[in-house]
Amino acid sequence: MRELALIEQIRRDFGSAGSRAVALGIGDDCAILRPPAGTEVLVTTDFTLEGRHFRRDLHSPESVGHRCLARGLSDLAAMGATPMTAFLSLALPADLVTTAKGRGWIARFFRGLRSLAGRHDITLAGGDTAQSPADAILADIVLLGTAPRGRALRRSGAKPGDALYVTGALGGAAAELSSMLAHNVNPAKGSKAGEHPQTFPEPRVGVGQALLRRKLATACIDISDGISTDLAHLCRSSGVTAELEQAAIPLHPLASKLSPAAALSAALHGGEDYELLFAAPASVRMPRQLSGVPITRIGQFRHRQATRPLITLLEPDGSRATLEPQGWEHFSGR
Amino acid sequence: MRELALIEQIRRDFGSAGSRAVALGIGDDCAILRPPAGTEVLVTTDFTLEGRHFRRDLHSPESVGHRCLARGLSDLAAMGATPMTAFLSLALPADLVTTAKGRGWIARFFRGLRSLAGRHDITLAGGDTAQSPADAILADIVLLGTAPRGRALRRSGAKPGDALYVTGALGGAAAELSSMLAHNVNPAKGSKAGEHPQTFPEPRVGVGQALLRRKLATACIDISDGISTDLAHLCRSSGVTAELEQAAIPLHPLASKLSPAAALSAALHGGEDYELLFAAPASVRMPRQLSGVPITRIGQFRHRQATRPLITLLEPDGSRATLEPQGWEHFSGR
Numbered sequence: 001m002r003e004l005a006l007i008e009q010i011r012r013d014f015g016s017a018g019s020r021a022v023a024l025g026i027g028d029d030c031a032i033l034r035p036p037a038g039t040e041v042l043v044t045t046d047f048t049l050e051g052r053h054f055r056r057d058l059h060s061p062e063s064v065g066h067r068c069l070a071r072g073l074s075d076l077a078a079m080g081a082t083p084m085t086a087f088l089s090l091a092l093p094a095d096l097v098t099t100a101k102g103r104g105w106i107a108r109f110f111r112g113l114r115s116l117a118g119r120h121d122i123t124l125a126g127g128d129t130a131q132s133p134a135d136a137i138l139a140d141i142v143l144l145g146t147a148p149r150g151r152a153l154r155r156s157g158a159k160p161g162d163a164l165y166v167t168g169a170l171g172g173a174a175a176e177l178s179s180m181l182a183h184n185v186n187p188a189k190g191s192k193a194g195e196h197p198q199t200f201p202e203p204r205v206g207v208g209q210a211l212l213r214r215k216l217a218t219a220c221i222d223i224s225d226g227i228s229t230d231l232a233h234l235c236r237s238s239g240v241t242a243e244l245e246q247a248a249i250p251l252h253p254l255a256s257k258l259s260p261a262a263a264l265s266a267a268l269h270g271g272e273d274y275e276l277l278f279a280a281p282a283s284v285r286m287p288r289q290l291s292g293v294p295i296t297r298i299g300q301f302r303h304r305q306a307t308r309p310l311i312t313l314l315e316p317d318g319s320r321a322t323l324e325p326q327g328w329e330h331f332s333g334r
Numbered sequence: 335m336r337e338l339a340l341i342e343q344i345r346r347d348f349g350s351a352g353s354r355a356v357a358l359g360i361g362d363d364c365a366i367l368r369p370p371a372g373t374e375v376l377v378t379t380d381f382t383l384e385g386r387h388f389r390r391d392l393h394s395p396e397s398v399g400h401r402c403l404a405r406g407l408s409d410l411a412a413m414g415a416t417p418m419t420a421f422l423s424l425a426l427p428a429d430l431v432t433t434a435k436g437r438g439w440i441a442r443f444f445r446g447l448r449s450l451a452g453r454h455d456i457t458l459a460g461g462d463t464a465q466s467p468a469d470a471i472l473a474d475i476v477l478l479g480t481a482p483r484g485r486a487l488r489r490s491g492a493k494p495g496d497a498l499y500v501t502g503a504l505g506g507a508a509a510e511l512s513s514m515l516a517h518n519v520n521p522a523k524g525s526k527a528g529e530h531p532q533t534f535p536e537p538r539v540g541v542g543q544a545l546l547r548r549k550l551a552t553a554c555i556d557i558s559d560g561i562s563t564d565l566a567h568l569c570r571s572s573g574v575t576a577e578l579e580q581a582a583i584p585l586h587p588l589a590s591k592l593s594p595a596a597a598l599s600a601a602l603h604g605g606e607d608y609e610l611l612f613a614a615p616a617s618v619r620m621p622r623q624l625s626g627v628p629i630t631r632i633g634q635f636r637h638r639q640a641t642r643p644l645i646t647l648l649e650p651d652g653s654r655a656t657l658e659p660q661g662w663e664h665f666s667g668r
Contacts, residue, residue: 023374027571028489029412029556030376030479040357041375042364043460045421045476051467052425078363087379089474091386126377133385134468140423142379142476145364155362222363237361 006097006106006129010088013110014117014124021084021146022125031125033085039146041084044075046143050136058180061105063199064137065112071224072143073120073203074274078222080153080212081145083120083205088113088127091138097131120205153212158219158238158279164299165286167204167275170227171263172197172252174270178262179254197252201274206291208276216286220278226271228311229325234277235301235310244299244323247316268313269326340431340440340463344422347444348451348458355418355480356459365459367419373480375418378409380477384470392514395439397533398471399446405558406477407454407537408608412556414487414546415479417454417539422447422461425472431465454539487546492553492572492613498633499620501538501609504561505597506531506586508604512596513588531586535608540625542610550620554612560605562645563659568611569635569644578633578657581650602647603660 011026024032035041048068050056059067069086076083096102117123122143132138176198194202204222211217221234227244235242246264252273255263279301280286286295302308309322345360358366369375382402384390393401403420410417430436451457456477466472510532528536538556545551555568561578569576580598586607589597613635614620620629636642643656 024486024488029409029554030378030415030477030486032413032481032486033375033377034483035369035375041367041369043367043421043476043478044364045423045460045462045474047423047425047462047464047474049425049464049467049472052464075363079366081364087377087476089379089381091381091383091472126379128379128381128474130381130383130386133383133470133472136467138383138425138467138472140379140381140462140474142377142421143364144377147366149368152358152364152366154358220363 010110010124013114022123025123025125031085031087033125033144035084035146038149040149040152042076042079042081042145042147042152044072044143046071046075046141048139048141050138056137059199061108062112062115065109066116066200068139068141069113069116070201070203070274072141073116073205074222074224076143076145077203077205077208078153078220078276079145079147080151080208080220081147082209083122084144084146085122085125086117086144087142088124089140090127091130091132093132093135093137096137147212151212153208153217153220153278155219155221155234155237158234158240158301159281160240160301160303161282162218162279162301163282163286163297164242164244164277164279164301165295166223166227166250166277166298167207167290167293167295168194168273169250169252170223170273170275171255171266171270173201173272173274174198174266175252175254175258175263197254197273201272203274204276204291204293207293210290211278216284217278217280220276223273223275223277224271226269226326227277228268228323229271231277232310232325234279238279238301239304240301241304241308241310241312242299242301243312243314245314248296248298250294250296268323344444344458347448356457359457359459365419365421367459367478369418369480372483374483374486376410376413376415376479376481376486378406378477380405380409380475382473382475384472390471393533395442396446396449399443400450400534402473402475403447403450404535404537404608406475407450407539408556408558410477410479411537411539411542412487412554412610413479413481414485414542414554415481416543417456418478418480419456419459420451420478421476422458423474424461425464425466427466427469427471430471481546485546487542487551487554487612489553489555489568489571492568492574492635493615494574494635494637495616496552496613496635497616497620497631498576498578498611498613498635499629500557500561500584500611500632501541501624501627501629502528502607503584503586504557504607504609505589505600505604507535507606507608508532508600509586509588509592531588531607535606537608538610538627541627544624545612550618551612551614554610557607557609557611558605560603560660561611562602562657563605565611566644566659568613572613572635573638574635575638575642575644575646576633576635577646577648579648582630582632584628584630602657
């Protein structure tokens with residue numbers, strides 16, 4: 001199976017279904033998109049590199065395909081965007097293309113990607129393929145979405161006095177990963193949504209769209225790098241500080257099985273939870289759920305002051321601690 | 335220099351200059367683009383992987399940065415698009431980030447990329463960074479452009495009877511590469527445009543735009559994989575066959591220095607020339623130059639017939655040969 005055969009297979013598998021905005025998909029020098037009138041176009045790109053973002057012995061091919069797309073969908077969700085289409089660049093070690101086992105891996109990877117894509121009505125409109133220069137699978141995905149012009153949620157709109165909210169539950173991705181590492185298993189996909197926050201995270205696309213449509217949020221970010229890192233990004237972009245109430249943080253059931261200290265660390269710094277963190281005026285009556293996902297108030301924003309840390313953690317005993325960003329950073333050696 | 339510091343440096347270097355269409359660049363979950371009214375959006379993605387697309391001992395960092403962007407610009411050129419913005423995903427081996435020599439490489443890479451970007455009035459609006467899982471530099475670039483709605487040049491419009499044209503000259507990229515391999519040198523950038531078709535190819539953005547604006551072409555493709563491969567793509571997409579007149583093929587001066595057989599092979603199969611190949615009705619009076627680039631008629635298109643090869647090469651002695659695609663294919667082991 002050479003490059004053209006692989007592209008042909010991808011084209012057949014994905015077809016051009018779903019996306020009215022894709023006027024021309026795979027098969028020319030460029031894809032042609034026609035975003036609806038009155039919209040702006042949102043673009044995000046995310047690497048999924050073997051050894052950095054997944055391990056072939058730990059993550060099933062379906063999980064890798066799912067996560068590859070979920071990363072980009074979560075970025076669109078954080079802006080309140082409607083997904084339009086995806087582009088996948090995929091570099092494969094030679095044996096994945098030449099052996100039946102390898103081709104099986106590729107087929108399962110695309111099954112995972114296609115399953116999530118189908119649920120969000122998007123298809124692959126293009127990308128690139130290459131032989132990997134190393135024994136590592138390298139993927140880079142581009143997601144494009146649309147939002148009504150001037151309405152996309154940004155990181156920069158939070159105001160002092162705004163309340164701080166989070167979707168779903170935290171720490172699950174890190175907890176599932178530590179369980180996978182401890183037992184060296186590659187869990188089969190469960191049937192319940194949210195059961196596998198590490199291997200099959202659910203990007204909060206519906207929540208982001210609801211926040212935008214109902215004008216509930218002043219700022220939003222996804223928590224792919226851990227709340228301690230991503231809340232700091234939001235605070236810096238908005239020019240505010242945040243108080244995070246530790247007792248209010250919704251723990252994922254998998255995190256709750258850990259020791260209290262490990263659970264807190266997973267929730268604050270674990271990353272990969274793909275939940276949304278957002279700000280809303282204190283006057284807004286926030287629904288308990290949006291798009292079927294629980295919404296929890298976990299703190300508030302305050303003015304920036306020289307003596308005040310960017311993020312203060314209000315501990316259950318009433319004491320206050322400075323929360324330093326300790327989430328995922330690729331070059332930090334973590 | 336950690337990930338955030340690298341992103342900060344990129345953001346500073348590129349600023350938000352040039353692109354009125356970029357409403358929000360680096361620094362949020364997504365970039366926000368506002369394509370001009372009445373346009374459609376063109377998207378292309380291209381890997382630039384060390385060991386597959388360049389060698390660090392052969393290509394200067396400036397050349398790698400330049401080529402990275404040139405690949406995508408050439409795809410936009412082939413559709414007649416106006417470049418809007420670029421997204422770069424870059425995975426670097428740890429030592430490129432931790433050592434002064436490595437950081438020097440990165441700075442020179444971005445200098446090469448920025449120089450070409452500046453000439454096409456585009457900037458980087460986002461991307462991703464990661465530590466490479468191998469000792470190889472991995473880049474994936476996304477280019478977005480716009481074209482008047484419904485007007486983008488495609489591969490699929492060539493008609494029997496149309497003339498076949500090519501921009502510039504062929505075989506130069508392969509000829510420069512073989513010279514680099516023979517002398518193991520990394521040539522300094524010359525001052526003349528076109529002097530370094532391998533290391534500093536000039537994407538034909540102006541030509542593509544002129545073809546679109548003046549309605550000169552019925553189909554167009556870039557010759558990044560070699561004319562024997564890319565002309566076959568165009569023929570298949572258009573449902574036609576082609577006759578290529580060997581004597582009419584414009585050879586790059588660097589290719590002319592090779593033996594006649596090697597020169598022909600470089601021109602037909604060498605790839606990486608980043609010229610445009612296009613079809614135009616025989617009735618069109620084609621200018622000798624477009625946007626300062628020579629245009630040469632090198633053949634014509636004919637009806638598809640079961641007994642006729644996809645591409646026929648008309649040799650100087652009047653004989654006819656079947657031209658098989660032998661250009662670049664990543665998984666073919668070439």
